[in-house]
Amino acid sequence: MADDLYQKGIAKIQELTASPDENPTGEMDIGAAFKDIAPDLEKYVVEFAFGGIYSRPGLDNKQKVLATITALVAQGKPQIKMHIKTGLTVGLTPEEIVGCIMHLLPYTGFPSVINALSVAKEVFAEQGLTVDTTGVV
Amino acid sequence: MADDLYQKGIAKIQELTASPDENPTGEMDIGAAFKDIAPDLEKYVVEFAFGGIYSRPGLDNKQKVLATITALVAQGKPQIKMHIKTGLTVGLTPEEIVGCIMHLLPYTGFPSVINALSVAKEVFAEQGLTVDTTGVV
């Protein structure tokens, strides 16, 4: 049922944003912002994107967020900040996030990568995280 | 040394293309095609892309190829076919490849995803692979 799908989506958002008690609808809740002009946007985010696509088998959460981050680097979208945070929540290490962005140098070119690294650096600073660069030569 | 870097790149290409004996310079060798007009292209592919970026720590080979496939879906580039093959070589399952492409629906839209699924379907057919769709609802 659609109602079940909505609950499935909310549960997935909570899983990706980590704190069902303190953050029950998830950091990614964008329904409130647009409910007066496009009240169905929240439904599509929750039901289609999270209840559907993010709940698909095939990839685990870490792989899904890496794919999301990659797409956002390629497109230069500001949503990358939110998804770097989500990546940390689902267990991606800072090394994996930086590794993903750096991996795109031959595909998206330097400007896209540098812009994304700036955002990652900002998120890591906000969360007091450091990057282990052992083996990076 | 640069010479070491070239060897490191060739070794990484072989690792990604699986058959050092039968395919010693790798399926991805594009040096021959352009050596008369841009002989340094091969060097940059081997040394920068594979000796450097693909040899970076942070992500494993499977994650790297998933990021590559994602970038190529977002950009609509024909190189996706070669990299779907590489993904299968490094151990990505057909389910992971399809899962990655389908995951991009909310980020790149349907046309990019459908075009990429057509290529994946073609590669799977060429290699006699099937996709386990258990749990896909």
Next chain:
Amino acid sequence: MADDLYQKGIAKIQELTASPDENPTGEMDIGAAFKDIAPDLEKYVVEFAFGGIYSRPGLDNKQKVLATITALVAQGKPQIKMHIKTGLTVGLTPEEIVGCIMHLLPYTGFPSVINALSVAKEVFAEQGLTVDTTGVV
């Protein structure tokens, strides 16, 4: 209910592709092509894209297809052919379709427009349609 949403999507596809008797699942049916590798793609096309987005109030069918064609010109996607046909089905005139593509010259540049006009010309030829160019100077 999800089942209702699926029926709503199928009805919308039929409305856009015009012949419920001869073409009961619509010309746009892409479920069959991918049901062995991504059986849920059809569901998302039918339920999300057509049962949801294409069934939204706000724009009429002609406006929706014009927006679709515009997005596909801007992105250079081959799906533009199918949607030019859909546009004709919902009542867009050849003049409106050409007018839409030509209008994009200052926004997407000449190459994207010329590529799209080639497709439009091909569809018009297939359907024996001519374009009234009265007033075009």
Next chain:
Amino acid sequence: MADDLYQKGIAKIQELTASPDENPTGEMDIGAAFKDIAPDLEKYVVEFAFGGIYSRPGLDNKQKVLATITALVAQGKPQIKMHIKTGLTVGLTPEEIVGCIMHLLPYTGFPSVINALSVAKEVFAEQGLTVDTTGVV
């Protein structure tokens, strides 16, 4: 004559920006900003874009602005704000503008749509407009 074309373009800009008395060269006048570095830019905007393309038959003003908004959503350009205002001037309702942006979800993905909705919401707030969401489910 070129002079006639310039006047035709100015008239079209006034038509799109609504107030020939208070805003005689139109809100879209960008000639002043660049006349010291590229004085011909204004000519191309007025004569080619507005005297030519925006004055073409085929689409009415509302359709033209919807196509413009769609292209700018697909490209992520900041000019969308100016064209949402123009859309309101030529008679697009807030429901049509939101409908157009929401329609792009399956084509450009969620981030582009959400970024554009934020701009629309800002313009509606500036002009004291509300969106009738009756029938949006």
Next chain:
Amino acid sequence: MADDLYQKGIAKIQELTASPDENPTGEMDIGAAFKDIAPDLEKYVVEFAFGGIYSRPGLDNKQKVLATITALVAQGKPQIKMHIKTGLTVGLTPEEIVGCIMHLLPYTGFPSVINALSVAKEVFAEQGLTVDTTGVV
């Protein structure tokens, strides 16, 4: 006058396509192809693009075609083939054309560059041209 502008555009096209006697309207004439569906396209190509933009001071013809080729590599447009030919006509050497495409590796990534090099290689072969790769390391 508009008529003068048309003649100016035709003259510029001839200058870029080299043979006013044998090819009086230029290799780039696309008016014939679309005159039945968008007869004004030819006018905009001739008057705006060639009579206006290509006739601007600031850059010489070689620089203008290099900028065109660069934009088409970045966008992945098939028109790059025609403009590589135009570049050769206005005096760009094969080394400059390859140099321009290779220069884009850090900005557009490898796939775009490789696709463009394939087209350049094809044009050079058609015209019996070789590339001097002295100094390429």
Next chain:
Amino acid sequence: MADDLYQKGIAKIQELTASPDENPTGEMDIGAAFKDIAPDLEKYVVEFAFGGIYSRPGLDNKQKVLATITALVAQGKPQIKMHIKTGLTVGLTPEEIVGCIMHLLPYTGFPSVINALSVAKEVFAEQGLTVDTTGVV
């Protein structure tokens, strides 16, 4: 040797940024910003981009920076500001920089060009430069 390549890259950056004494590692040094999260980024910028690509034969420095600026206009990247400055350093005139950006009108459309002209105008103002618009009609 790699060490030589690094020095070659640094020398090229200095050549492009003009002041080996006051600005010994060049204005383009981005190594410091990311050395804690991706210390190899600086290496790739210096060795691959500047020691390799920018040191290639085929194009001169002015042509290389024009190609860079063109790619960044087409992609809408903020790095265009830095490269307009580099262009001025290697001897591009303000007229050539504006000429390059204006030339892209038929390829990237007006919004990309207008956004880039705004940046050029800002750089020219910072450096007290004026643009000779003689012959611009």
